[in-house]
Amino acid sequence: MRPWELHDSVVIGAGVVGASIAYHLAARGEAVTVVDAALPASGATRHSFAWISDGGGPDGPALGLRDFAVEDWRRLGTEIPGLELVWSGALTWGDEFGRSSAIAPPIDVEPRLAHLPVRARFSPEEGWIDPVRVTEQLIDAARRHGAQTLFGAPALRLIRDEAAGTVGVDLGHVVLAAKNVIVAAGTGSSALCRSIEVDLPMTSAPAIMVRLSAPPGLIARIVANDEFEARQGPDGTILLPRGYSGEDSDEALARTGEAVRRLLVDSFEDADDVRLQSVDVGWRPMMSDGEPAIGATRVPGVHVAVAHPGVCLAATIGRIVAAEITTSAAAPELARFRPTRFD
Ligand SMILES: Cc1cc2nc3c(=O)[nH]c(=O)nc-3n(C[C@H](O)[C@H](O)[C@H](O)COP(=O)(O)OP(=O)(O)OC[C@H]3O[C@@H](n4cnc5c(N)ncnc54)[C@H](O)[C@@H]3O)c2cc1C
Known part of the structure; x- marks a missing residue:
C-alpha cells in the first residue's frame, strides 16, 4: 500500500494559471498543495509574451472574461506587495x-x-509581466498564506474514491487525496482528465x-x-x-x-x-473549440482551468475559481466556458 495524504485542495500545474488559483485559494484560507512536474512557469508560461490587454474588441476567445483582466491584475498588484506588473500601455x-x-x-x-x-x-491601461518572475511571486504569496508546494513531482493520473467522497492525485510514491483537485496542467490537462474518463479535447x-x-x-x-x-x-x-x-x-x-x-x-x-x-x-494550451475550459467537471471535486490567453486571464481565473470552490456558488461569468460542454 502506498501512503495516502489528505489535503483540502490540490492544484496540478504551477504555470501562471495554477499559481494564481493557488494564491487565491490560499488567500481565502483554503489549505492548498501545488504540484508541478518541473519548476513553476516551466510550460507555456515561460515562453509567453505576457500581454495583459483590455477586452480588445468583440473578437477572439474568452469574450466577457477578458473585460476583467486588467482590473484583476491591478487588484493583485495591491494585494501582493512588490508584484512586478508593468503598465506600459x-x-x-x-x-x-x-x-x-x-x-x-x-x-x-x-x-x-x-x-x-x-x-x-x-x-495606456494595458501592460505586461515577466511571466516567470510573476508566477514565482504568486507561488511565494500562496506560500505566505500557508500553501504547500511539491515541484519535480509529475502527477501520473487522477483517482476517484466515490465511497470516501474524495478525489486523488497519484504521484507514484504517494497519493494525495483531496476534497478538490484543480487541473491547471496546461497541455498536460487532457491526459490527466482522461484518467478519470473526463473528455477535455485540446488542440494545443x-x-x-x-x-x-x-x-x-x-x-x-x-x-x-x-x-x-x-x-x-x-x-x-x-x-x-x-x-x-x-x-x-x-x-x-x-x-x-x-x-x-x-x-x-x-x-x-x-x-x-x-x-x-x-x-x-x-x-x-488550447481547447479544441478555442474557448477556455474553466470550472467543475462532471466528477465531483475535479475542476479544470485551461485558457488562452492564459497570462492575461490568470488573475481573473484565479479569483473566480477560488470563489466557486470555497462558496460552492456557480459563477455566471463561467457559463460559456464550463468543461462540461464536452460531455
Ligand atoms: C510565444 C507565446 C506567446 C504568448 N503570448 C501571450 C500573451 O501575450 N498573453 C497571454 O495572455 N498569453 C500568451 N500566451 C499564452 C500563455 O503563455 C498561456 O496561455 C499560459 O502561459 C498558460 O498558462 P498555464 O498555467 O495554463 O499553462 P503552463 O504554463 O503550460 O503550465 C502548466 C504547468 O503544468 C505542469 N504539468 C503539466 N502536466 C503535469 C503533470 N502531469 N503533473 C504535474 N505537473 C504538470 C507543467 O510542468 C507546467 O508547469 C503566449 C504563449 C506563447 C507560447
Whole structure:
C-alpha cells in the first residue's frame, strides 16, 4: 500500500494559471498543495509574451472574461506587495488589431518608431509581466498564506474514491487525496482528465518566441501591428512572438530569428545594434473549440482551468475559481466556458 495524504485542495500545474488559483485559494484560507512536474512557469508560461490587454474588441476567445483582466491584475498588484506588473500601455494598429477608436496617436508615444501610423490605438491601461518572475511571486504569496508546494513531482493520473467522497492525485510514491483537485496542467490537462474518463479535447498550438538584446530604451510600450508584436524589458531584452511556420531545426529557428531581427531594425530608428539572443518554441494550451475550459467537471471535486490567453486571464481565473470552490456558488461569468460542454 502506498501512503495516502489528505489535503483540502490540490492544484496540478504551477504555470501562471495554477499559481494564481493557488494564491487565491490560499488567500481565502483554503489549505492548498501545488504540484508541478518541473519548476513553476516551466510550460507555456515561460515562453509567453505576457500581454495583459483590455477586452480588445468583440473578437477572439474568452469574450466577457477578458473585460476583467486588467482590473484583476491591478487588484493583485495591491494585494501582493512588490508584484512586478508593468503598465506600459500598448500602441496597436493594422487589420489584426483594428480595434475601435483608432485615432492619430500622440507623437511622443513611441519616439523611436521609424514610421508612426496615421491611425492607431493607444491603450495606456494595458501592460505586461515577466511571466516567470510573476508566477514565482504568486507561488511565494500562496506560500505566505500557508500553501504547500511539491515541484519535480509529475502527477501520473487522477483517482476517484466515490465511497470516501474524495478525489486523488497519484504521484507514484504517494497519493494525495483531496476534497478538490484543480487541473491547471496546461497541455498536460487532457491526459490527466482522461484518467478519470473526463473528455477535455485540446488542440494545443505551437508559437515562437524570439528574444533580442538591445540597449534599454528603444521600445517604450507594447507595440503591435500586422507585422510584429514587440516589447522591451528594463534590461534591454526585446520579446517578439511569432506564429509557428514549420521550423524543424535549430538552423530554421535561427533563420526565423534573424528575419525578425531585421524587421525590428527596420521598424525603429538607430536600432542597428540589436542582436539575436534566442528563439524558442512554446506550446499554447488550447481547447479544441478555442474557448477556455474553466470550472467543475462532471466528477465531483475535479475542476479544470485551461485558457488562452492564459497570462492575461490568470488573475481573473484565479479569483473566480477560488470563489466557486470555497462558496460552492456557480459563477455566471463561467457559463460559456464550463468543461462540461464536452460531455
Ligand atoms: C510565444 C507565446 C506567446 C504568448 N503570448 C501571450 C500573451 O501575450 N498573453 C497571454 O495572455 N498569453 C500568451 N500566451 C499564452 C500563455 O503563455 C498561456 O496561455 C499560459 O502561459 C498558460 O498558462 P498555464 O498555467 O495554463 O499553462 P503552463 O504554463 O503550460 O503550465 C502548466 C504547468 O503544468 C505542469 N504539468 C503539466 N502536466 C503535469 C503533470 N502531469 N503533473 C504535474 N505537473 C504538470 C507543467 O510542468 C507546467 O508547469 C503566449 C504563449 C506563447 C507560447
